[in-house]
Amino acid sequence: MEHSECSCEQCQLRTIFFSHIVETQLNNICSLKRETTFEIGDSITKENTPIREFMYIKKGLVKLSKTAPDGKDQIISFAKPFDFVSLLSIFSESKYQYSVTAIQRTTVCKLDLRIIKEFACKNALFAMDLITAVSKASDSIILENLTIRRKNLKGRVAHLLLYFSTHIFRSNTFILPISRREIAEYIGMTTENVIRTLSEFKKDNIIKSEGKEITITNMKRLQSVSEFG
Amino acid sequence: MEHSECSCEQCQLRTIFFSHIVETQLNNICSLKRETTFEIGDSITKENTPIREFMYIKKGLVKLSKTAPDGKDQIISFAKPFDFVSLLSIFSESKYQYSVTAIQRTTVCKLDLRIIKEFACKNALFAMDLITAVSKASDSIILENLTIRRKNLKGRVAHLLLYFSTHIFRSNTFILPISRREIAEYIGMTTENVIRTLSEFKKDNIIKSEGKEITITNMKRLQSVSEFG
DNA sequence: CGCGGCTTTGATGTTCATCAAGTAAAGTGG
DNA sequence: CCACTTTACTTGATGAACATCAAAGCCGCG
Numbered sequence: 001m002e003h004s005e006c007s008c009e010q011c012q013l014r015t016i017f018f019s020h021i022v023e024t025q026l027n028n029i030c031s032l033k034r035e036t037t038f039e040i041g042d043s044i045t046k047e048n049t050p051i052r053e054f055m056y057i058k059k060g061l062v063k064l065s066k067t068a069p070d071g072k073d074q075i076i077s078f079a080k081p082f083d084f085v086s087l088l089s090i091f092s093e094s095k096y097q098y099s100v101t102a103i104q105r106t107t108v109c110k111l112d113l114r115i116i117k118e119f120a121c122k123n124a125l126f127a128m129d130l131i132t133a134v135s136k137a138s139d140s141i142i143l144e145n146l147t148i149r150r151k152n153l154k155g156r157v158a159h160l161l162l163y164f165s166t167h168i169f170r171s172n173t174f175i176l177p178i179s180r181r182e183i184a185e186y187i188g189m190t191t192e193n194v195i196r197t198l199s200e201f202k203k204d205n206i207i208k209s210e211g212k213e214i215t216i217t218n219m220k221r222l223q224s225v226s227e228f229g
Numbered sequence: 230m231e232h233s234e235c236s237c238e239q240c241q242l243r244t245i246f247f248s249h250i251v252e253t254q255l256n257n258i259c260s261l262k263r264e265t266t267f268e269i270g271d272s273i274t275k276e277n278t279p280i281r282e283f284m285y286i287k288k289g290l291v292k293l294s295k296t297a298p299d300g301k302d303q304i305i306s307f308a309k310p311f312d313f314v315s316l317l318s319i320f321s322e323s324k325y326q327y328s329v330t331a332i333q334r335t336t337v338c339k340l341d342l343r344i345i346k347e348f349a350c351k352n353a354l355f356a357m358d359l360i361t362a363v364s365k366a367s368d369s370i371i372l373e374n375l376t377i378r379r380k381n382l383k384g385r386v387a388h389l390l391l392y393f394s395t396h397i398f399r400s401n402t403f404i405l406p407i408s409r410r411e412i413a414e415y416i417g418m419t420t421e422n423v424i425r426t427l428s429e430f431k432k433d434n435i436i437k438s439e440g441k442e443i444t445i446t447n448m449k450r451l452q453s454v455s456e457f458g
Numbered sequence: 459c460g461c462g463g464c465t466t467t468g469a470t471g472t473t474c475a476t477c478a479a480g481t482a483a484a485g486t487g488g
Numbered sequence: 489c490c491a492c493t494t495t496a497c498t499t500g501a502t503g504a505a506c507a508t509c510a511a512a513g514c515c516g517c518g
Contacts (some may be wrong), residue, residue: 011319068379076371088306088371091357092364097372127356128320128349134360135321138367142305143326145374148295149417153506179464188378190507195466211465382474409497419475424498440497442481482497482516483496488489 008033011058011109020125029119034110038102040177044152045086045100050066051093055086056115060106061168061177064088064098075186080102080168087134088141103177148187155229156187157197158222161207165216172219176212201225230254237262240338249354257364258348262297263339267331269406272331274315279323283345284315290397290406293327295319304415305330306370309397317370318361332406339351377416384458385416386426389435394445399449405441430454 008014008030018026038044039070044055047066048110057079064076064085079085089097090113093112120127160183164174176183179196184191201207204224208215216222238260247255269275270280273284276295286308293314305327308314318326319342349356377385389412393403403427405412409427413420430436434449437444446450 020382034388039247065376067376073378073381076377081273089364089366089368090358092368097368102335109294117357121260121353124350124353126371127353128346129359131320131356131360131363133314134363134367135318138363138371139318139326139397140320142367145371146295146303146305150299150303180466181464186378191464192466192508193506199466307489385499410495420496421476421498422474459518461517463515463517466512468510470507470509471503472500475502475504478500479498479506481496481498484489484494486493 006117007229014215018126019096020124020129021119021123025123032111032115036108036110036121038106038191040102042106043099044102044106044108045096045098046098047099051090052085052113053110054113055108055110057081057086058107058109059103060108061101061104061117062106063103063151063160063182063186064100064177066127071186074188075147075182077144078163078168078186084137085218087137091130091134103182147154150227151227153189153193154183154200154225155227156189157194157201160187160227161201161214161216162222164214165184172207172217173213176214211217244424247355247358249358250352252347254352257400258340258344261340261344262310265337265339267330267335267337269333271335272328273329273335273337274325274327274330276328278323278325280319281341281342282339283316284337284339285313286310287336287338289331289337290333291329291335292332292411292415293329295327302414303417304411305372307392307397307415312365313362316359316366320359320363336364361401380455381428381458382422383426383454384416384428384456385418386412386423387455387458389416389452390430390443390445391455393443401446402442402444405443 008027008115011030014026014030018029020167021029038060044062045051058081060081062079062085064079065073066076077085079100085100120130148159151159164176165172168174178186180194181191184194187194198207201222202209204221206216206218206225208217237256240259247258250258263311267289272349273291274280287310289310291308291314293308294302295305296302308315308329316331378386380388393405394401397403407415409422409423413423416423427436427438430451431438433445433450435454437446
């Protein structure tokens, strides 16, 4: 974890997320921000710790997870910049319900949550922007979970590969930022069966893979497996 | 579906949900409300239809569901009064992502969504209340789904029985408001296996059941099945 | 270098879905 | 109101899908 600075003037989030905050107030907010960079595997927030900050991802990739009573992790979702993942329970709970962990080098901008709440209490349009963001973030998690639940093992693995290929990397070739075990924790299957499925995709020439490097060689086939599997 | 009226003066939701709206404005809002009563099985909202209204449940019980491309339904959650289920995607989407159906005689209060949005845009404290409600509603759905996913068949059925017993009816004896198939659609198993599990619970003297009437006779045992199963 | 974590494959067993068949209950039209 | 159709419920038999257990190779790291 390291601290760095990046100019607020060029921040794209500024126009998207704070569009209803006037310039003078915004500069005020920006002057209070703390920017932090997390390395792969670094914990950004931990479940059951108090929520004190409002955070957004400027760069990188994170996973959202929760540890079950038996010690096993469940991955809830992944988030990239503009996904505003830290919105999830910050307005309903005083403690994090989920952990957030960097799965790529990730830069996060933090603001004191009290300041954000104060602003929201005074600026209704900003509050409305927050509602929309919260609503979108939760909606996509709920929908994605439903989608995964109705697929079988192969369909789920195919779905995950397509998710990273189209949503995250926008390329047929990419470095999987997560381990086989993490895939399993996300799709709700065992590590062994995830590996078996990937091997099978490889044997059937649907993908090429070497370690974490994946190339989708037969996109149509993979899509069909995801849809009907 | 029938229309009726119930005095706003006694409405409990008034104090909870509209606590930051001044009396005169509130009376304004209340005068625009439309109250509707739905019978069991009646559709309250249908997925893919435009969202025009802000709704809250005053009485009864509903299920939230979505139809998969193959025609099979998935039940996302159940909601009782004060659960504000219609909050789910109304601020992020223009169409309902989910269907809401009455599983008990249910009374719903409807307000033009534009009016609510207008109020929220002017009244930041009200908007903050909305954020909290949206956040709570989605959080509990996401958490509940995670909880169910890590249980096996018996654990899931036990969990559902406990959910209705403790959350909804607050009694060891209750009339299940849903069919075996709906239980299956909620916990993600087949109808046959839900029935088999209930029969087994009955044989093991964990529950008594006759049709939809359920009595939990061995609560500790059922809790243990839910926890470890 | 050795240890632990990640990956891989195979063998085995359990859990659960599917298929089939029948009863009961509830809605439908003549 | 009764025959008819449909939907819900139930049980059993079978097989497929998936978890578990075991063993070994690989890689990074202290």
